[in-house]
Amino acid sequence: MMNFIPVFPLSLxxxxxxxxxxxxxxxxxxxxxxxxxxxxxxxxxxxVMDNRVSxxxxxxTVREVVKTYDNGEMDITTRGLxxxxxxxxxSEVPGKLYxxxxxxxxxxxxxxxxxxxxxxxxxxxxxxxxxxxxxRFEPRETGLRSYDLSHHAGLSLTQExxxxxxxxxxxxxxxxRRHIQTVLPILSEMEALKEKIRLNGHFKNLPGFEPLP
Numbered sequence: 001m002m003n004f005i006p007v008f009p010l011s012l013x014x015x016x017x018x019x020x021x022x023x024x025x026x027x028x029x030x031x032x033x034x035x036x037x038x039x040x041x042x043x044x045x046x047x048v049m050d051n052r053v054s055x056x057x058x059x060x061t062v063r064e065v066v067k068t069y070d071n072g073e074m075d076i077t078t079r080g081l082x083x084x085x086x087x088x089x090x091s092e093v094p095g096k097l098y099x100x101x102x103x104x105x106x107x108x109x110x111x112x113x114x115x116x117x118x119x120x121x122x123x124x125x126x127x128x129x130x131x132x133x134x135x136r137f138e139p140r141e142t143g144l145r146s147y148d149l150s151h152h153a154g155l156s157l158t159q160e161x162x163x164x165x166x167x168x169x170x171x172x173x174x175x176x177r178r179h180i181q182t183v184l185p186i187l188s189e190m191e192a193l194k195e196k197i198r199l200n201g202h203f204k205n206l207p208g209f210e211p212l213p
Contacts, residue, residue, distance in 0.1 A: 004103075007100055011047070014080045042061045043060055108168070112173055116177065123184065130188070146173050
């Protein structure tokens with residue numbers, strides 16, 4: 001299905017089901033959010049990569065306008081709904097300050113592996129312990145999904161965007177599995193190096209050198 005949506009490009013990746021808090025201050029986006037909040041219509045948030053609007057983004061809904069300032073700026077809460085692909089960019093929308101796009105919504109396969117999902121959760125938890133990060137994962141009513149872990153697995157912006165372009169839960173799980181398998185050994189080496197540095201200068205109980213007979 002193709003559809004027109006107003007767009008709010010940002011240099012980040014948002015996933016379906018993710019909550020995002022925003023402070024709105026530009027006139028074009030104050031207009032966009034005011035209209036979407038009043039009508040209940042969604043807007044698109046395409047990712048800005050390498051200083052250009054990318055093909056993929058996430059359809060967003062305004063959950064709440066938390067605060068409106070005297071100058072019209074707003075604090076809002078939003079939530080990601082589904083991934084879209086831009087078919088045609090519209091830099092000008094008649095009578096509007098904001099831009100828009102004609103988009104389609106790729107079909108997403110819910111073919112995840114619960115066993116692999118649990119291993120991914122354990123892998124991210126291990127990653128956080130090594131980095132001394134405390135984070136709880138709140139699963140959805142339908143259970144934990146790859147999107148819930150992606151921002152907490154140490155992915156770069158490019159990697160987060162690549163994962164956004166995978167339209168299969170199993171493919172996203174495999175992407176995260178490969179990433180975690182790559183990162184954990186590197187962190188283990190860093191931990192060993194940190195421990196070696198800590199011990200440098202301490203009194204050491206080392207055996208003496210025994211010359212070869």
